[in-house]
Amino acid sequence: MLTAAAGTPNPANRAPTLAHVAKLAGVSPATASRVLSGSARVSRAARLQVEEAVERLGYVRRGSATRTSASTGAIAAVLCADSTRVFADPFYAALLWGMRRELDGGAQLVILMVGKHREWRVAADYLRGEHLAGVLLVGARQDDPTALVHAAAGVPVLLAGRPLTDVPLPYVDVDNRGGAQAAVRHLFAAGRRTIATIAGPADLGAGVDRLAGYRLAAAEAGLNVTGLIAHGDFGRPSGEHAMARLLARRPDLDAVLAASDPMALGALEALRRAGRRVPDDVAVIGFDDAPIAQRVRPRLTTVRQPVEDFGARLIRELRALIAGRPITDRGVVLKTKLIVRDSA
Known part of the structure; x- marks a missing residue:
């Protein structure tokens, strides 16, 4: 765990850099870079320190100057569940349909499933490919390395579901x-x-x-x-x-x-x-x-x-972030409704 002894590496409140991440994590910039590039030549302890520093600072890995022009405009939906759960739970089908409906044949929707820890690394490698306009992170759990996805993508990231940590990302949720x-x-x-x-x-x-x-x-x-x-x-x-x-x-x-x-x-x-x-x-x-x-x-x-509307709202909010809208209200919460039938 990082402690206060690490100091505040970015007192001017500028956009954090790799050097800030390395300082807060107590590692060299080279080690921090290896962690964010997915290298296996890093100890588990150093990896955890860097990932925690990324989350605390809200660091986003900057892409090359040609990233925007090279982008296909695709949107990645990263589902924090294994394939067994995704295919068995109707929630995911309805959510993805809502996303697809809102896209209406526009941007491509890429679906990644990260039910196992090693799959986060594979997903992060994909996100570094510099061909996405934005990322939707669906159902991230408390110990999931959301900061890794944020850093790897280098594009707007929106959470589906309220985060349990103070990761500095906007979200859409239901009540x-x-x-x-x-x-x-x-x-x-x-x-x-x-x-x-x-x-x-x-x-x-x-x-x-x-x-x-x-x-x-x-x-x-x-x-x-x-x-x-x-x-x-x-x-x-x-x-x-x-x-x-x-x-x-x-x-x-x-x-x-x-x-x-x-x-x-x-x-x-x-x-x-x-x-x-x-x-x-x-x-x-x-x-x-x-x-x-x-x-x-x-x-x-x-x-x-409203699962389908939830999916559609995610796309609308992400598109607004991609277009450069400033984040004024971090969370959007949709209403729920009790439907009374026979069982109660």
């Missing part, structure tokens, strides 16, 4: 916290008093914010949430396992908010296996309003996030 609050309030108004949640990953902004919304609404209603919180990874199997754990800990629960529709479907399966009727014994609410929410029985009450 995850407010959506979860609305769901819990609905359950409380319906007479439910032992409301559990299957939260998403603790290293992802959406997971953190949906859990925070659940906690806020529970506190507002004076509910005790002891033993009523379990975590999943947004996937269906994790929802099923989390629901089983919750039932074992709190067999008296009468409602559950799952932080994704796939986890809600897993919860429905666990409840069926346990002999619990939905919604008579246990009410269930999901989050997404994926197409499956209307096909499952009982039809799923869920928090709708």
Whole structure:
């Protein structure tokens, strides 16, 4: 970790340079350059120091003077998930369709998946190829090296989802916290008093914010949430396992908010296996309003996030950054809406 002892290498607040990165990281400029060029001839410790310095300074690797003229205008969508998750979760299909719809046959959309750490290096190498107009970073987790992508690209980078670190990048997100609050309030108004949640990953902004919304609404209603919180990874199997754990800990629960529709479907399966009727014994609410929410029985009450519009807004915001619009408001947050059906 970098410490205050490293000093402030850029007191004049000018655009940070490679020398500033090297000084803050405590390495030579040559070592910093090797890290940013993806060289294997660097220790892991030095690599981590340089990546952290890049993130703290907001350093962007500058391309050559011919970069703009050589650019094809392509936009890269870097999906911070492995291919199994991307192809199984309808969220990604809807998001990418929204992006493609907004591009309307204009710029090419290049999709990179970085589910494994080594794939970040491959993605960074690609981004250094000097043929992109901008980058969309989708679903970056707390420990993902977002600064590496920022530095490698040398073009505007926009985050899809609120970052959990103070990385100096603009973002577009949905109101995850407010959506979860609305769901819990609905359950409380319906007479439910032992409301559990299957939260998403603790290293992802959406997971953190949906859990925070659940906690806020529970506190507002004076509910005790002891033993009523379990975590999943947004996937269906994790929802099923989390629901089983919750039932074992709190067999008296009468409602559950799952932080994704796939986890809600897993919860429905666990409840069926346990002999619990939905919604008579246990009410269930999901989050997404994926197409499956209307096909499952009982039809799923869920928090709708405008996924296609989310994708389209990402493209519009990135285009504005590419055109040189100054960043005045770092975050854009889209509204969510509770869709009440049969399960709650």
